[in-house]
Amino acid sequence: MGYKVAVVGATGNVGREMLEILAERGFPADEVLAVASRRSQGTEVSYGDKTLKVKALETVDFSQYxxxxxxxxxxxxxxxxxxxxxxxxxVIDNSSAWRMDPDVPLIVPEVNADAVAGFAKKNIIANPNCSTAQLVVALKPLHERATIKRVVVATYQSVSGAGKDAMDELFSQTRAIFVNDPVEPQKFPKRIAFNLIPQIDVFMEDGFTKEEWKMTAETKKILDPKIKLTATCVRVPVFVSHSEAVNIEFENPISADEARSILREAPGCLVVDKHEPGGYVTPYEATGEDATYISRIREDITVENGLSMWIVADNLRKGAALNAVQIAEVLVNRGLIGDRAAA
Structure with missing residues (x-):
């Protein structure tokens, strides 16, 4: 017997990706329910080779799922x-609502799957921020080997991280520039087409944005509270996939070759690192893929025990939908929940 799964927000970018990944990975579901707001009730969405009609959130009896x-x-x-x-x-939640709640585990399965057992306090598990998820997948095996002291990261985040309206805005602004129409920002504070915006989310009192704070706080909760991290988060005119330029300082010596070897064996990681033109992964190539790609691994001679690298992943998949489905798989594979039909 299989499980009964509800996907809330099924008409959004991530919700549709969740449905696709559940089908792709053959998740053991006897029933999958697509759920959204009342205005989306009756909308059709795809689940593998099936078509689901969306139900309104208020009408669902979740005791049956x-x-x-x-x-x-x-x-x-x-x-x-x-x-x-x-x-x-x-509940496996993709928003920021529960990430820092001490009674809610914040999970990236390749990094801290054992922490998932804490879900029973509230029956809620949090998905991290998309930029954090891909970062900690790459940091975890290196931290185990050489102990990370400090991380400096600059992100290059695609517009899909801000939702469908943001993707539409990049498309419409790009078209407007080609035909010499006026460009008026709506979703973003400045023009995004052929531009970069060094602001994601709101500014905080210390001058960092909330996105930058999330990366710091979530990395500490998922990986190690002793790690010091500073981030600069930038929105770029790319539709899908986030990229990160990462500088890491370790307590113990570690060479670029050793890091390369460790990451090649690490779960969820795929190293593409040839010292030649095109010998690295870009956001375009990572789109639609499950792996966290790591390129440009090199030693940083400005600090003792330092490495620099380039990390790229599909933010709608590993940064959101895939990670959520992987958490569900951990619950099932470890026998942490029983399917309602069998009960």
């Missing part, structure tokens, strides 16, 4: 995740 993949935004999650969890359905 085992797992809820939640991708409907922080405000909806704050209201609904506790209700769904109280009904006996485990």
């Amino acid at each position: 085992d797992i809820c993949l939640m991708s409907a935004g922080g405000a909806i999650s704050k209201e609904w995740s506790p209700k769904i969890g109280a009904a006996g359905c485990v």
Whole structure:
């Protein structure tokens, strides 16, 4: 017997990706329910070779479901995740609403799968920020080998991280520039087409943006509270996949060759690192792929025990939908939830 899974936010970029990945990976589901707001009720979405009709969130009896993949935004999650969890359905939430709650595990399966057992306190598990997820997948095996002291990261984040409207804005602005029409920013604070915006989320009192704070706080919670991390997060005119230029300082010596060898064996990582033109991965090539790609691994001679590298991953997959499905797989494979049909 299989599990009953509800996908909340099924009409959004990440929700559609969740449905696709559930089908791709053959998740053991007897039933998959597509859920969204009332205005989307009746909309059709794809699940493998099937078509699902969207149900309104308020009409669903979650006591009949085992797992809820939640991708409907922080405000909806704050209201609904506790209700769904109280009904006996485990929520795997993609928003920032629960990430720093001490009673909610923040999980990247390749990094801290054992922490998932803490979900029982609230029946909620949090997915990290997309830029954090790919970063910690690459940092974890290196931290185990040489102990990371400090990380400096600059991100190059695609517009899909800001939703479908943001993708539409990049497309419409690009077209407007080619035909010499006026360009008026709506989703972003400045023009995004043929431009870079060094602001993601709101500014905080210390001058960092909330996105930059998330990367710091989440890395500490997932990987190690002793790691010091500073980030500069930049939105770039790319539709899908986030890139990161990362500088790491270790307590113990580690060479570029050793790091390359470790990362080649690490779960979720794929090293493409040839010292020649094109011998690295770009966002275009990572789109639609599950791996976290690592390139440009080299020793940083400005600090003792330092490395620099380039990390790229599909933010809609590893940064969101894939990670959520992988968490659901951990719950099933470790026997942490029983399917309702068998009960």
